Amino acid sequence: MNGMSALTDLSSFSAYPIIQAPMAGGASNPQLAAAVGAAGGLGFLAAGYKTSEAMYEEIRQVRHLSSHPFGVNLFMPQPATADPSAVAVYAEQLAGEAAWYGTPLGDPESGTDDAYDAKVAILLEDPVPMVSFTFGCPDRSVLDAFAKAGTYTVVTVTSPSEALAAQWAGADAVCVQGLEAGGHQGTHRDDPQLDGAGFGLLSLVPQVREAVQIPMIAAGGLMRGGQIAAVLAAGADAAQLGTAFLVCPESGANPLHKRAVTDPVFARTELTRAFSGRPARGLLNRFMREHGPYAPPGYPQVHHLTSGLRKAAAAAGDPQAMALWAGQGHRLARDVSAGRLVELLVAELHAAREALA
Structure with a gap:
């Protein structure tokens, strides 16, 4: 640990x-973050896919709604590894979808850094309690600057080697993401040869615990307090849940997405590159089945390409071409308020600990 953030422990x-995962694309809004904070958990905003101004406006709203600590998640800029010709071939394949939904495909080159520098500058100028990073690890200079500002930093990792890199760079904690997690896999380097070769959470947590000394947040498929007890027993300091909070009334997720999470029609999840060009776990639907096998690695180019299609499908009330991100435990989702969900999780956590004792 370093700087001022060394004064703060994760438990403070x-x-x-219990941490509400940052879910980019609208689910993690100020209302959800504030409600989770008020119930005794830690709420998170997702700055991914937003302008720096929109991120700042959400921070302002959370501060207005709540006096509790909260976090903001940033996407790391991606190296230019996408093959433009492969992306062009995929665009041709999606022409039928564009015609069907009556919307043009997006421009794959409409920005690859997600306004990272501008967001970092805002967060250093007007610090928030916690900042986490996905798709890579920032330079030591960035993490040191946040430490100086009094901000606690968390780097998302999917392997012991990524956790070590985060510790060396000066992160205060790591968020250990298992293969069960909904949404994007937070790997630091997108290697198509490793698709689906990640670690399940309960095998990953002890390996990371032995590799690093910094605190650890566990994420991936967690839906019940008993699972939280399990990852804490395995060495984690806290648990992060996304899909469990996605269906709460405060979440900004599309109502079609919320309904699909517990709809028996969507029986399982799969990892796919179909929507964004990077592996992400979602409910298996028509778009994933038809295009997943052919989607090239290319994030965020493929994300920009399919963005309009996904919006048009949502507007048409058709979940079969939406990115329905969800973890493997999605069928355990409960349609209750965020505050009530935290209460239930805490009660289950206590019950599991008493049973173990």
Whole structure:
């Protein structure tokens, strides 16, 4: 640990070791983050896919709604590894979808850094309690600057080697993401040869615990307090849940997405590159089945390409061409308020601990 953030322990951010995952694309809004904070968990905003101004406006709203600590998640800029010809071939393949939904495909080259520098500058100028990073690890200079500003930093990792890199760079904590997690896999380098070759959470947590000394947040498929007890027993300091909070009324997720999470029609999840060009776990639908096998590695180019299609499908009320991100435990989702969900999780966590004792 370094700088001012060394004064803060992970447990000082919330009454309970429960963190609401940052879900880019609208689910993680100020209302959800504030409600989770008020119930004793730690709420998170997702700055991914937003302008720096939109991120700042959401921070302002959370501060207006809540006096509790909260976090902001940033996407790391991606190296230019996409093959433009492969992306062009994929665009041709999606022409039928564009015609069907009556919308043009997006421009794959409409920005690859997600306004990272501008967002970092805002967060250093007007610090928030916690900042986490996905798709890579920032330079030591960036992490040191956040430490100086009094911000606690978390780097998302999917392997012991990524966790070590984060510790060396000066991160205060790591968020260990298992293969079960909904949405994008937070790997630091997108290697198509490793698709689906990641670690399940309960095998990953002890390996990372032995590799690094910094605190650890566990994420991936967690839906019940008993699972939280399990990852804490395995060495994690807190648990991060996304899909569990996605269906809450405060979440900004599309109502079609919320319904699909517990709809028996969507029986399982799969990892796919179909929507964004990077492996992400979602409910298996028609778009994933038809285009997943052919989608090239190319993030965020493929994300920009399919963005309009996904919006048009949502507007048409058709979940079969939406990115329905969800973790493997999605069928366990409960349609209750965020505050009630934290209460239930805490009660289950206590019950599991008593049973173990």
